[in-house]
Amino acid sequence: MxxxxxxxxxxxxxxxxxxxxxxxxxxxxxxxxxxxxxxxxxxxxxxxxxxxxxxxxxxxxxxxxxxxxxxxxxxxxxxxxxxxxxxxxxxxxVPPPDVYEITSQAVLDSNCAGKQLCIISFLPNILDCQSNCRNEHIKMLKKFGENYKRNGWSWLWVEAFRQPTLEASVGIGGFGYPAQVAINSRKGKYVVLKGAFSESGISGFLKELSAGRLTSPLVPLSGVADGKLPTIDDSEPWDGKDGKLDDVEDIDLSDVNMDDDDDAVTMRKKKVDL
Structure with missing residues (x-):
């Protein structure tokens, strides 16, 4: 100290x-x-x-x-x-703030409740943005956390589709990832990054937030009671690895009865002859 x-x-x-x-x-x-x-x-x-x-x-x-x-x-x-x-x-x-993955209600509440702002980024599914891609996003967020550490903001991220209630409460979901919002928990309101999720796009957004001169107004959180934050489902944290598609069981075509298909071909021929 x-x-x-x-x-x-x-x-x-x-x-x-x-x-x-x-x-x-x-x-x-x-x-x-x-x-x-x-x-x-x-x-x-x-x-x-x-x-x-x-x-x-x-x-x-x-x-x-x-x-x-x-x-x-x-x-x-x-x-x-x-x-x-x-x-x-x-x-x-003070050291720069950590960028936390939202994996539980406790993570969101401890980092957002009572804070002036918490910056939440919604990163693409790991299959759409593998570990190198995701780590680059997180690295960029840490850089901004360092630049704006005097503001006392908290920084979080979550994988797309992982927290549907959170996404619905801030009007994000289904497309447009990566995305970013700033939540003012004291007012129960938020604002969405309208520009590109890039260094220049986020920089402009954060400058507006820091100066208190937003081009878009703060909007009340949808479906969230006064004084509360969106509901979070417990989830496993990212293991830092690339994503993999689930294994698909091989089908032995010798077990498939092709007789029905042959009959269908025969019927089509009969109809043509008619």
Whole structure:
């Protein structure tokens, strides 16, 4: 977890004014960014190490960075300023979101409920788009997840025809795969990607979503109660392999009685003769 440190001195008036704002920000950021206070007159080595020349001084320590690497704080001194700056840094340093396959109600609910948006892609049947093809789609989705990780969206995918209730609720089904929708679970509404399921098509769609300027309006989920998400059937996750057609049993033609066909030919000849 990232840490934001406030270096102060007991005699510093600006430090005393900042203290209540800092305390409120610490409460709001709990679980995301830790906020701490250091008395620089006691911990003089730390103050020297980080080049503290005045008070108060705020330093940001990104999660995962070694050797105590710190960044200078460049935000304001109100609670909202501190929180906004810290959250922006937090989102920039978190790993990209995973792209989950929808295999159960729990997967959909845990990733979509309460989220601003969850991006769901409907990928072709494995027989129509084998493992290399599917992995390329998923790779592209992960790339977009990285690009838009600061938005806090969740990313999911499902094979075509695997979840008919979900497809019906967002007006997708029967054709047009791959496809993509964005669901706002708080509003119980969704919007469909109208362009091509390609890097450029999805990029334009996500830019609209991020800016809040959609060319198509949000539509209520069909057949879904308020505050709920579409019903999901339990299914086995993809094994990562190519698809195979079911084996067809060979038919021994020697077991087939051809007499009826011969009789039919004879009858047709008689009709022609008439």
């Amino acid at each position: 990232a840490l934001e440190g406030l270096l102060v001195a007991p005699w510093c008036g600006h430090c005393k004014n900042l203290a209540p704002e800092w305390a409120r920000a610490a409460t709001e950021l709990k679980g995301k960014v830790k906020l701490g206070v250091v008395d620089a007159t006691i911990h003089t080595q730390s103050a020297q190490r980080y080049g503290v020349q005045g008070f108060p001084t705020i330093k940001f320590f990104p999660a995962g960075k070694k050797n105590g690497q710190a960044e200078d704080y460049t935000g304001g001194r109100t609670t909202s300023d501190i929180v906004a700056w810290a959250l922006d840094k937090h989102q920039a340093n």
